[in-house]
Amino acid sequence: MITIRLATFNDVEELQRLIGLSVRGLSTDYYSPNQIESAIKYIFGVDSQLISDGTYYVAEKEGIKVGCGGWSKRNTLFGGDQHKDVEDPLLDPLKDAARMRAFFVHPGYARQGISRQIIKVCENAAKAQGFTSFKLGATLPGVPLYEAMGYKAVERVDTVMPDGALLGIVKMGKE
Template structure:
């Protein structure tokens, strides 16, 4: 089995990660979302949040030099979505009272179910814990829910996220104590 490595994403990674996100969503969401929901979500919600890259909390996962996934955590308020889904820089969270966020997890479909998502989550949880956070929240799309449940996250709320073209993306807000 190939070794999964992670490194912090850099601005130079963003174009490749944007491509990976589209490939991931189109390849892994078809059993959960309609083609229209998938394309709308790629256009309006999914994407790299460059604030995570700037904050040094977004990771690239590689196997044998190939980018196979990405994901991160955040010390900021936004629960989900890339740059196109927000308008201003997020306010910082208080580690004493607020949960950190698990954000923007995507795995290449050719490498799905090989432990990549689990590996990145463990890296993010350790980093958030090191930064003083005691709990985590995330906005899971339906394909990600089984992974997050297996990692100890519990559903808090079902969100029906409207998109500008009239389509709606189901998202499950989830929580975990560290």
């Protein structure tokens, strides 16, 4: 059985490991080894603002952290602490879309509905805060999941990382 709870700062080290495992294990059909390592270094990671805001979740199975993900009432669309320099401004739920953020699942637990469960928890929490629409920046391996959950592709963007590697991201939305 999967349990989902709010992440704490005590989870960060383990979540960083989980994120690395997830990206290395589930992105190989979509990104080159160089893109994967660059993305882990410069973009993918825990966003401590989400933990502070109480909007980041951990999925556990038999005491093992098997997934994570969250939502944000702030402007940033994707990226961990290493990807931003300042605190994000707050969004207005009456006119802005909540941001679905930083979903990762352990490769050994992929395709078991874990990300789907976390996304539902996040959408419900954002709705409880007054948000009626959602945006996210999907990695290429995540696009099929988000499409299955009603998200529509808006734009493909290539994010240039500091070492020059490009990371394909698909901006998606859901009303």
